[in-house]
Amino acid sequence: MRALTVVPGRADSGAVVEMPEPPETDGPVLVRTLAVGFCGTDAEILAGDYGWAPAGEERLILGHESLGEVLEAPDGSGFRRGDLVAGVVRRPDPVPCLACGAGEWDMCRNGRYTERGIKQRHGFAAERFRIEPEFLVPVDRGLGPLGVLMEPASILAKAWEHIERIGLRARWAPRSVLVTGAGPIGLLAALMGVQRGLEVHVLARREGAQAALARDLGAAYHIGRIADLPFHPDVVLECTGVPELVMDAAVQLAPAGICCLAGVSAGAKRIETNAGTLERQMVLGNTVLFGIVNANLRHYRAAAEALAKADRAWLGRLVTRRERLDDWRDAVTRRPDDIKTVIDFTL
Structure with missing residues (x-):
C-alpha cells in the first residue's frame, strides 16, 4: 500500500512509498483512510526536528489527524463495515505510570507513551491502517469529510x-x-x-x-x-x-x-x-x-459532540485545501490564506 513516510531526524526525507499492509498486531479493525489533516507537528517532523520510527524500522508513516471508513471489524467491537471513524493518537506506556494505569494516557508522567504518526508507531497517512477498537472513535455520518477535524477538536x-x-x-x-x-x-x-x-x-x-x-x-x-x-x-x-x-x-x-x-x-x-x-x-x-497537549478518549468523544452540533457550512470553511496524496508537498507548503490543509485519499 502507498503511504506518506519520513526518516525521522532527516530533513527533506518525506516520500510516498510502498509499505507493507498493516499488521494484525496493530489491531483487529481494518480502516480505509479517507483523509489526513496536516498541522505544524507534521511540518516539524518533515523538517527533521523530531519524530521516532517504530522499533527496527527506518521510516515512519506520518499522519495523526485521521478520518477513515471501517473495512473489517470483529463482532462485539462496537464497529461495523462502513462506519466513519477517527483514530486516537496516543497509547499508554507499557510500565505504566500512575496516569496511564488509570487510563489517562494523555497525562503520561514518564514519557514512555507512543503516538501514531509521531513517536514509535506508524501514523494514518497510508491507504489502510489497523487499530484497536478501544482507540477508535465513531464520526457522525453527517459530518462526512469534515470528520478529519476530530483530532484537533x-x-x-x-x-x-x-x-x-x-x-x-x-x-x-x-x-x-x-x-x-x-x-x-x-x-x-x-x-x-x-x-x-x-x-x-x-x-x-x-x-x-x-x-x-x-x-x-x-x-x-x-x-x-x-x-x-x-x-x-x-x-x-x-x-x-x-x-x-x-x-x-x-x-x-x-x-x-x-x-x-x-x-x-x-x-x-x-x-x-x-x-x-x-x-x-x-x-x-x-x-x-x-x-495542555494530546487528548484522552473522552476528549475525542466530547469533540465529536461539539463538531456534530456545529454548523456544517462554517466547519467546511476551516478546510481551505484538499490535496491528493501524490501532491503532499503542496499540502505541507503553507499559503497565506490557508487555515487547514488536508491530504484527501479519495482524490
Missing part, C-alpha cells in the same frame, strides 16, 4: 474540560474568553466557547478568511496587542505559541482568570519579560496559567 475539548475543572476551585461564573490565534486550533477553541454561551473574542494578526469565520460565529475579532484590549478576559486560550503573547495574555487576565496554553513555541526565541510583574499579577489575582 479533541485538543480543545480537553482544554475546555481542564479550564472548567480548574474553575471549580472557587465560585466562578466566567463571561468572557479571549482566543489568541485564528488558525484551526484557535477557531475551534472559539467555536467551543460560543457553544458554552460565553462572550468570545479572537485576537489575530490580520483580516481575511479567519476574521470572517470568527465573526460568523458571533465572536468579536481584534487585531493588535493584547494590552490594548478594552477588557480583561476570564479565560484565555493561547493558540499561537508566540512567547510574547503568552506573557501578555497571563498579565491581561481578570482576577481569578485562567489561561490555557494550547500553542507550542519553537523554543528558540529569547524575549525580555518582567517576571516580577507576571508573578505579582498571578499571585494577587489568583490567576492560573497551564498547558
Whole structure:
C-alpha cells in the first residue's frame, strides 16, 4: 500500500512509498483512510526536528489527524463495515505510570507513551491502517469529510474540560474568553466557547478568511496587542505559541482568570519579560496559567459532540485545501490564506 513516510531526524526525507499492509498486531479493525489533516507537528517532523520510527524500522508513516471508513471489524467491537471513524493518537506506556494505569494516557508522567504518526508507531497517512477498537472513535455520518477535524477538536475539548475543572476551585461564573490565534486550533477553541454561551473574542494578526469565520460565529475579532484590549478576559486560550503573547495574555487576565496554553513555541526565541510583574499579577489575582497537549478518549468523544452540533457550512470553511496524496508537498507548503490543509485519499 502507498503511504506518506519520513526518516525521522532527516530533513527533506518525506516520500510516498510502498509499505507493507498493516499488521494484525496493530489491531483487529481494518480502516480505509479517507483523509489526513496536516498541522505544524507534521511540518516539524518533515523538517527533521523530531519524530521516532517504530522499533527496527527506518521510516515512519506520518499522519495523526485521521478520518477513515471501517473495512473489517470483529463482532462485539462496537464497529461495523462502513462506519466513519477517527483514530486516537496516543497509547499508554507499557510500565505504566500512575496516569496511564488509570487510563489517562494523555497525562503520561514518564514519557514512555507512543503516538501514531509521531513517536514509535506508524501514523494514518497510508491507504489502510489497523487499530484497536478501544482507540477508535465513531464520526457522525453527517459530518462526512469534515470528520478529519476530530483530532484537533479533541485538543480543545480537553482544554475546555481542564479550564472548567480548574474553575471549580472557587465560585466562578466566567463571561468572557479571549482566543489568541485564528488558525484551526484557535477557531475551534472559539467555536467551543460560543457553544458554552460565553462572550468570545479572537485576537489575530490580520483580516481575511479567519476574521470572517470568527465573526460568523458571533465572536468579536481584534487585531493588535493584547494590552490594548478594552477588557480583561476570564479565560484565555493561547493558540499561537508566540512567547510574547503568552506573557501578555497571563498579565491581561481578570482576577481569578485562567489561561490555557494550547500553542507550542519553537523554543528558540529569547524575549525580555518582567517576571516580577507576571508573578505579582498571578499571585494577587489568583490567576492560573497551564498547558495542555494530546487528548484522552473522552476528549475525542466530547469533540465529536461539539463538531456534530456545529454548523456544517462554517466547519467546511476551516478546510481551505484538499490535496491528493501524490501532491503532499503542496499540502505541507503553507499559503497565506490557508487555515487547514488536508491530504484527501479519495482524490
